[in-house]
Amino acid sequence: MTPERKTSCTIRFEPSGLRTIVPLGTTLLEAARQAGVYVTSICGGDGYCGKCKVVVDEGETEAPPTTLLSKQEHHDRVVLACETRVRSDVTVTIPKSHQLDTGRILLDSDAHRFSELAAEGMAGGAFPYNPLVQKRCLRMTPPSEQDQLADHERLYAAIRKETDAPVMQTGYRILQALPGILRESNYTVTATLAQRGGTVEVVDVEAGDTSARNWAAVVDVGTTTVVVHLVDLATAATVDAEATYNSQMHFGEDYIRRIIYAEEHDAFGEMQRAIVQDVNGLIGTLAERRAIGQGEITAVVCSGNTAMIHFLLALDPRRIRRAPYVPTAAWVPPIRAAEAGIRISKRGLLYTLPAVGAYVGSDIVAGVLATRLYEAPELSLFIDIGTNGEVVLGSKAWMVCASSSAGPAFEGSGVKHGMRAAPGAIERFKIVEDGRFEYRTIGEDPPRGLCGSGLLDVLSNLWESGIVDRTGRFARRDDPRLADGPDGPEFTLVPAADGRHAVVITQADVLNLMRSKAGVYAAIQALLEATDTRPEQLQAVYVAGGFGNYLDPASAIMVGMLPDVPVERIRFVGNTAIAGAKMALMSRQALAKAEEIAGRMTYFDLMSHAHYMDAFVQANFLPHTDPDRFPSVRARLAQRRAAKARE
């Protein structure tokens, strides 16, 4: 018999052991996507970022020549996953640097931090507790010959006794099931009432009193990470939280690349499924952990950048990247969560906070809501550092906002040992007098990597102590902690020990972090200049983002990410995308306020600002090409030099 020509082959990924069967000629990147294995790819598979290096352990592959791999890498069978096509069954090892941290991410303190913000709001009487979705136990008198009110109107009358709902709507399926539920429960039912525009929708009617069991999921749909908080609406408490990396990272690091990928590969559906699965996975995990039925989660409130919200809801995002940059919807009306594939209560609603436009999303509106910048008499600055760095400047009088593509370095992505704020992440780092490195990890676990606040501290300290120069280059070639690693020069922060790897920062990492901070600073500068604002006028600078539990304002100024204001004016506010969304969940009035805020914010297009690119280039130094902008940094460095001179 003639051996049959094989047309498909099995690809096995180590160390996960995940497998997939693909046609011959498939790229390893595509195979990894299909297998659900994460491979870093910044360019989205175009073969120029060189990030998707994997090791072919066994089997035949084929790839065009590339300058992105060293001789040593060729020798070690390292290939670019995006350009390498399979010719047989293959076993591939994904280097550790690619692997997403799927361990539990520390969020309790975020929740805690929000509860402070929310309490503030409540104490100030800004928003009454009036959640978007409410369960009301209704004890009705059964009908009689003297009271022949129909079931539907009996329900409405009972609801109107409980709450102010001039305009109501009932789902058809609810209506159909109503007679059975009323009689089975002897006229004691629990109605789930959801605000939908100006209407109160009866989204569910259950037999008996279930009003103590009512949860909502609050979702930060980030480009790099997705965070879900579970809120108990009976007590207004955040009971649990969970986060994961956004699976769309397989398709490109930032959302512009993902839109391009989706267009080129007609992959909008696939990408929506990816993010919907992430959200469902997190909600499912939380529900299971807290022994809550998915039907008891009655609402989802989302915030996120406009592109991510479009992807999540399968709204066409293509025009976000094309002039004149018009999204399908900046204010997405409430929809049935099930219609978008989100698994909660069958008729539960999905709310999205309003956005300003294509580049300033509902996450930023949430931040302005949570910090109450919109009602402050004095000017303040709000900065959200995620994959993008959005900046809002304003007060109760006016607000302007801008978006810079900071890159996800401070989220731990694109940095060799960067990681999310999870146990083992170095969150504080300091070079003390005698040159020793002191650090603290989350959970006091052995150090595994660096989260955002740790990275900022490292950059600040390396620069202050002269290990890197003002251009970000490693300055002391003779330092024994500096070595040539597989990714170029790297500086060891924590040596390997007890079987765990060293924690290092590479030259590329430092330059990445500098680009991120420069993007943020340049955006701040542009807004300040355009509004004729001096930094000292800023009464508060709010910094939001997934840095961890902590951020040292001094480090942020030291590296030139934030303007040189008194450190006590800088407040790290954590994940305000979640915090603001939670406020909207808790109060219809807060959601209305978010809509007002979105309407009041003026978008400032950095790209049309003549000096922005110059400002960015100038900010690509530590702290800046113009040291006069950072007098406190200059003073500190002068002090240090004087101390050195005294030694």
Place this chain on the structure above:
Amino acid sequence: MTPERKTSCTIRFEPSGLRTIVPLGTTLLEAARQAGVYVTSICGGDGYCGKCKVVVDEGETEAPPTTLLSKQEHHDRVVLACETRVRSDVTVTIPKSHQLDTGRILLDSDAHRFSELAAEGMAGGAFPYNPLVQKRCLRMTPPSEQDQLADHERLYAAIRKETDAPVMQTGYRILQALPGILRESNYTVTATLAQRGGTVEVVDVEAGDTSARNWAAVVDVGTTTVVVHLVDLATAATVDAEATYNSQMHFGEDYIRRIIYAEEHDAFGEMQRAIVQDVNGLIGTLAERRAIGQGEITAVVCSGNTAMIHFLLALDPRRIRRAPYVPTAAWVPPIRAAEAGIRISKRGLLYTLPAVGAYVGSDIVAGVLATRLYEAPELSLFIDIGTNGEVVLGSKAWMVCASSSAGPAFEGSGVKHGMRAAPGAIERFKIVEDGRFEYRTIGEDPPRGLCGSGLLDVLSNLWESGIVDRTGRFARRDDPRLADGPDGPEFTLVPAADGRHAVVITQADVLNLMRSKAGVYAAIQALLEATDTRPEQLQAVYVAGGFGNYLDPASAIMVGMLPDVPVERIRFVGNTAIAGAKMALMSRQALAKAEEIAGRMTYFDLMSHAHYMDAFVQANFLPHTDPDRFPSVRARLAQRRAAKARE
């Protein structure tokens, strides 16, 4: 080989030729239902009404003995379809008397009559033209760098420029399709806006200007007949109408029997499909005839008795027949028509007028709206004679209402030669001086049967001329026009000629009609007595129902159906279920008024009224046991007797 035992057999129905395959042992009535063949059945298949007689032409059947069939009938192989089970392939002939008239029913004049009523309302400024569903052509400026409003908000802004819609909702699918439609149409689109409670819902967005193509279907969901009018919302004109018998008649003549049937046979789904198919069939016919796409019909507005609305919308109707007689909903909120299986525009809404309760439905509220009884300073009476006879008494100060089970005799059902108001129906009938019979048929077609107004005239004239006595019995045994027919004594009104059958009225028909009119009169009497109203206080008596184009008030008084008021106060108003529903369609304000009317009407339960049954028995005479109640009839008869005496 052993011959295989047959377990199913084919039943063929003549004259239609329709066939169905059923298991051995199935009843002929059930087989007819499955084949979609109409067989009259008043008892719903319980074997006691004797109406479901069919002829077995070929094949074996089995049936229990019955006294409902004569010897002759046994000889002619006549059987009761409900009790006869098939034992082999069978061919059955359905006698003509069963066959539903599927010819076109004359409705143009109904439409005309409504347009008068509506014009009145409009002239009086009662309701502005403000339809429940409106198409608005929106010409938007395309976005630019100076105007980056999102697609969804651009649409909303354009809508709000056109119309007052403080609270809007958009379907998720609409939102998803919006970017494509806006760009394909170069920002000229037509939005279909539907009122939904206090919210305006964007139910569709189409490319270009389609505002001239917007239709709605107005449906009278009657127990016996279903009527649909097609309204052009661009011109407010009724463009066409169509009617059919309600296919649920297979399951029982009145809705109580149908509810019982559905419960006993778990046939709610089947019965819903039957009525939904009727409505879809009528809408489809109208759309095809007028070359309108089903997607161009953007709304359906229904009125009907509460049970029929429950059946149509698959709402549980079981408690309508059980104390304390509570429907699932008297005020059904607007639902997506597609959710109930009604085929119009995909996201088009189905509206139902509000009802008073289980026994006074939205058709009666529609009648009160159309006649404007609710705002009259003086008392008037509204009577809707369909399968039930509902009566409303009141003025702007108060309104009471009641329902009697009149039976569908005046709709032409349960009367040997009764028929709907279709061409060939005798609509006027008069016995002139010399004893000759004069009549007029609809369309001046050869006489085929009698519609409601014709039946009323026949009863009145037979009684006035002494052919029937005051108990309804044929009085002149020697009259050559009286003969024994297959259904007992029958009186020939129009002899057979030119190949067409004679038009007769049987003794049973007369008694049926008398029961109907007695039910109506007793209900009127009960309301008058309960409210201490004398007939002469009634400034107007509105008579609604599917009588045809015409109803002689003198006949209605002569037979004792209506109280003896001056004839000029009696106004025949046609199908007010359609008229009122059309007013609601045309004006959101009219729908709101209907809700107010339903709330104001007090239901009067005839069964709990001690004298009702007595009143019914007393009314079962011509005109009544108490001739003092009908002085004009007495005078007329005295006049007649005097004239006879002079001869």
